[in-house]
Amino acid sequence: MRIITDQYDNHELPFKIKISFEAIFDYLEESERHDLIQKFAHLPELREGFDDFELLKTYKKEIGQLLETLFPSPLQQNEIKSVSIPFNFTSFKFTKRFLQILEDAGDDYELKFRDFEESKTFIMACTFILNVCYGYNLDFKRPYFFDIPNKKTGQLRHYRTLFNGDFMTVKKLENAPDITEEDYLQLLDNFDDISLWKEKFPLNSYELKGFGIMNLFDVTxxxxxxxxxxxxxxxxxxxxxxxxxxxxxxxxxxxxxxxxxxxxxxxxxxxxxxxxxxxxxxxxxxxxxxxxxxxxxxxxxxxxxxxxxxxxxxxxxxxxxxxxxxxxxxxxxxxxxxxxxxxxxxxxxxxxxxxxxxxxxxxxxxxxxxxxxxxxxxxxxxxxxxxxxxxxxxEAIIQKFYTSIHPTVNWRFYNAANTYLKHLEKDENPPIIEDIVFEDVIPLYGQIDIKGSSIARNNAIKQDLTYQLELAEDVMATAYEDQKLTIYNEHQFRIQQQLKNLKRSLKTGDEVSITNFLKRDIYPYFEHLKTINKILKDKVEFYEDKIDDKLQVVYDKRFKYEQSVTLINKKLANFIDSKQVEAQQMFPHYFERFKTDGIEFNMYIGQSLVQSKNYNELHLNNLRLWQLQIMCEMENIVHSIQHKLEHPLQVASLILVQSNSIAIKFRMDEKQFDVDGAYNIRYEIIKKRIDKAMIKNTKERLTKPGHIAIVYTTDKDADEYTKYIDFLHNKGYLTGTIELLELQDLQGISGLRALRVQVNYLQTTEKISFKDILEVLKN
CATH class of the missing domain: 3.30.450.40 (GAF domain)
Structure with missing residues (x-):
């Protein structure tokens, strides 16, 4: 006869439990089974009852034989049933089907109820006493389930329990105070006040005698x-x-x-x-x-x-x-x-x-x-x-990101809509909305990228997880030192193994697996530890104080990293948006920006974009100089807020110069502009790959913190930007010498070169007047 002892730690109950099979003996007498009664006559404790649960092992053969009347052979393979001691959760005398289910579950499975509130066991026992001894009808019943795995099939099966208490009696002992109507009403309004329930029902003030039958029903x-x-x-x-x-x-x-x-x-x-x-x-x-x-x-x-x-x-x-x-x-x-x-x-x-x-x-x-x-x-x-x-x-995404039309090109969309309406008025069926294409525009691309953002993000995750595991290890170490239970030492060892693996490297999925490990294997012990003494309670509560309520993880370094990235992006976006207002007044052009780990932006300028202004190459030169100046100012903004960043981060800036004009087309399906034509695709390819570019014959990346890299293809572009650099150097925006660099070939792209120059931090820059700009452009 297999015996599963109490799986829970809380043994405080309002009654003493005495296992007794008196109901079986009464049945045998009614059935005149004197042979069986005589067979167990030498063991009066089986009928009178015993509170030493070790006797279940001592008399397991006899108890098994005695209970055969409740476990007929024809139903052994069909019913999922066992004898169970209520509120103690010790179970024995399982049917063959129940035993097979437990065997298939594996040796590491513990027979425990799903979502069982162990702390409510005492109150549950008290309501049972109120109903049996005092005639009340308190319904504290709720369905209880076992989730039992089958290691052979890999399935998790679910069983609902039904408990038969017909073989139990409850008796009030001398130290049990009488429960009055006033007491009853007070208890009704104070369900969670465990001290009140213990006052009305002192420990071991009643006797629960007999046994129960637990039936399981497969409700998978x-x-x-x-x-x-x-x-x-x-x-x-x-x-x-x-x-x-x-x-x-x-x-x-x-x-x-x-x-x-x-x-x-x-x-x-x-x-x-x-x-x-x-x-x-x-x-x-x-x-x-x-x-x-x-x-x-x-x-x-x-x-x-x-x-x-x-x-x-x-x-x-x-x-x-x-x-x-x-x-x-x-x-x-x-x-x-x-x-x-x-x-x-x-x-x-x-x-x-x-x-x-x-x-x-x-x-x-x-x-x-x-x-x-x-x-x-x-x-x-x-x-x-x-x-x-x-x-x-x-629709929300489209409204937010794609349907807003830049003011510079609004006129073109209105013209197209007007043409469409004119066709409708003439009953031309079906009218076709015309494509929106702007020919012969010059693109300008810039980005300020947070360097090493992926590494910084991973380091933040690793630091948070390490601290969380160290806190959990400290709790288990204190528990082992205080209680001397080897299981705590074993869990401490498992946490140390997680720490060791984490310190070696952070792999994809580690964050989820560590969090699941803590929730599954460690947290169940924490609730129990809080009930033992103040030292352990304080340790667990200190751990819980460090955990984010929503995310259930330590979220300190990650929060600081994300706050830092958000602050940089917000400062840069607000700055360039405000400066764009001024730039549009110089000459209208198309502008769009994106937030990534930093800021990137596209600009297009040309005659086809404007309706009532005359475009001159001077406007392109001016916008290029404006872009370089703004990049210097944004670099200084990031530098100036370093002391506000919870997580120190650096940025590196890049400008891509395109001399030849391209065509851009409004994609109706995507609701945004894109380059038009196969020839122009080369520009987009360079844009996507340039931030990973390496300096030729070195292992050094082109982009570098504190510097602006200007990528170009023609000597004319280099000469133009050298003038701008000299001008901004004179105004205090830039410092140091210009680096002339050749870049390693990118996939499908060769012949790229770059200028790289250092940004001047913490220096007062001279305000640039429109006259200054005209002077440098003239030269």
């Missing part, structure tokens, strides 16, 4: 369906994407994956629509297919026309029977062997398919597909919620 499918529906109907950003585990559990097969794809409802050209599809296995992202050639006639009829679920249990057989169509070939390339397709109507124009796939034959079939019937209505609502939320997010 119900739990899975509930969780699946909750995930489906939850209106949050991640609910639709948290279904993978739920669906795998529903079918009892971890290899099952799900996706979702959308199609034109008329099925002429079904296509995966990026706007709504998620992880589709049928169609590649953005792929257009001819429905009649891609799917077989049966799928077209059953899925697209009749809107009926389809299950293919053996894709290989399906392929042979249908001529290995595109649908079969695409799934086969992905290693898929069985599939279920569930159709959904989304709106008048769009048709959706829920896709369940498995790399195993026959796992998904028409029988298992019936498991979806209970959740298909929830899926329909979830898909509707998902598409509405997705659409709302898209």
């Amino acid at each position: 499918q119900d739990e899975i369906l509930t969780n699946l529906k909750d995930n489906l109907l939850a209106k949050n950003d991640n609910s639709f994407f948290n279904l993978q585990t739920n669906i795998a559990h529903l079918f009892g097969e971890p290899t099952i994956k799900f996706g979702f794809s959308t199609y034109d409802k008329d099925c002429n050209n079904p296509q995966s629509k990026d706007r709504y599809s998620y992880n589709s296995f049928i169609l590649e992202q953005g792929t257009l297919v001819d429905c009649n050639n891609f799917f077989c006639d049966g799928i077209i009829q059953q899925l697209f026309i009749e809107h009926q679920l389809i299950a293919i249990s053996d894709l290989e057989t399906y392929g042979k029977n249908t001529g290995c169509n595109g649908f079969y070939e695409h799934l086969t390339k992905q290693g898929i062997k069985s599939v279920i397709l569930v159709p959904f109507e989304m709106n008048s124009n769009t048709f959706g398919i829920l896709e369940l796939v498995s790399p195993k034959k026959h796992i998904l079939n028409s029988v298992s597909a019936n498991k979806l019937k209970d959740v298909i209505p929830s899926f329909s609502i979830a898909i509707q919620n998902y598409t509405e939320a997705y659409q709302n997010n898209l």
Whole structure:
């Protein structure tokens, strides 16, 4: 007979527990089973009761035989049942099925209730006494569940418990005070006041005698369906994407994956629509297919026309029977062997398919597909919620980032809209909105990048995690020193191992794994430690004080790093935005900026951008000089706020010079300007790769803290910018000599050169007048 002793640490109860099988003996007497009564006559304590739980081991054979009447052989493989001592949680005499479940769970599994509030055990026992001894009807019952893993299948199964207390009695002892109506009413209003309950029900003031029967019922499918529906109907950003585990559990097969794809409802050209599809296995992202050639006639009829679920249990057989169509070939390339397709109507124009796939034959079939019937209505609502939320997010992003038109080019959009309306008035059907293209513009690109931002961010994460682990180790070390329990020393060792791995290097996923380790293996001990004594309570509370309430991690260095990046970006963005107002007054030009780890910005200038002004190359020169001057000032801004940065950070600046004009086009689908034409793409490629450029024949990066690098291709550009540098050097913006550098070839790009010059920090710069600018441009 297997015995599982109390799995919880809190043993304070209002009654003494005496295990007794008197109810069994009474039944044997009624049944005139004198042979059995005589068999156990030499063990009167089995009937009279005992409080030494060690006797369960001593008499486990006899107790097992005595309880056979409650555990008939025909039900041993069917029922999940055991004898359990209430409020003590010691269990024994398990049915064979229960024993098999525990064996499959593995040696490290502890039979504990899910989300059980151990601190409420005393109050639960008191309400039991109030009901049994005083005739009240306090309903403190709630469903209790065991989550028991199966190591063989990899599944987590869920069991609901039902406790039978018919074999127990409760007796009031001499030291138990009487409970009056006034006491009862006072207790009703003070559920969480444990001291009051202990006053009314002193420790060991009652006697609980007998035993209980605990029955378990497998509710795994119900739990899975509930969780699946909750995930489906939850209106949050991640609910639709948290279904993978739920669906795998529903079918009892971890290899099952799900996706979702959308199609034109008329099925002429079904296509995966990026706007709504998620992880589709049928169609590649953005792929257009001819429905009649891609799917077989049966799928077209059953899925697209009749809107009926389809299950293919053996894709290989399906392929042979249908001529290995595109649908079969695409799934086969992905290693898929069985599939279920569930159709959904989304709106008048769009048709959706829920896709369940498995790399195993026959796992998904028409029988298992019936498991979806209970959740298909929830899926329909979830898909509707998902598409509405997705659409709302898209519109919000478009409104925020893409639809605002720069004032410089407003006129061009109004002209296009006016032309469109004129065509409508003439009933020209269908009118086409004209493309917005600006030819012959010169681009200017600049960036101020926070150097080593990735390294700084990782170092901040590493420092926070290290400090958190050190705090946790200190708690466990104090607990071991105070309590001398080896388990605390073992947990201290495990924390030290985490620290050792972390100090060696921070890998992707370490942050999540360490946080999960603490939550799963360490935190459960902390709640208990707080109840032992003040020293341990103070240690745990000190740890908790250092943890961010929302994130549940130490968030000190990371917070300081992010605050520092935010402060730099905010200062630079506000500054360049204010300066742009002045620059637009010199000559209108297109401007856009982006916040990254620092600031980057694009400018375009040229005659085609303006309607009522005459453009001259002088305006380009002026804007280039303005850009260089502003970069110097922004460098000084970052330098001036170093003392305000919680996390010290440096920046490096870069300017890309383009001499040849390009064309830019407003992309209607993307609602933003982009370069137009294959020739102009080279400029965009350089922009994306230049910040990683290295100086030729060295291992040194071009960008350098405290310096501005100016990348160019022609001698004319170098001569022009050398004049600007000399001018700004004279005005106190720059210092040192100019470095003339050749750059190593980038992928597909060669022949780039650069000027690099040092920014002058902490020096008073001379104000530059418009006359000064004209003078330098003239020269």
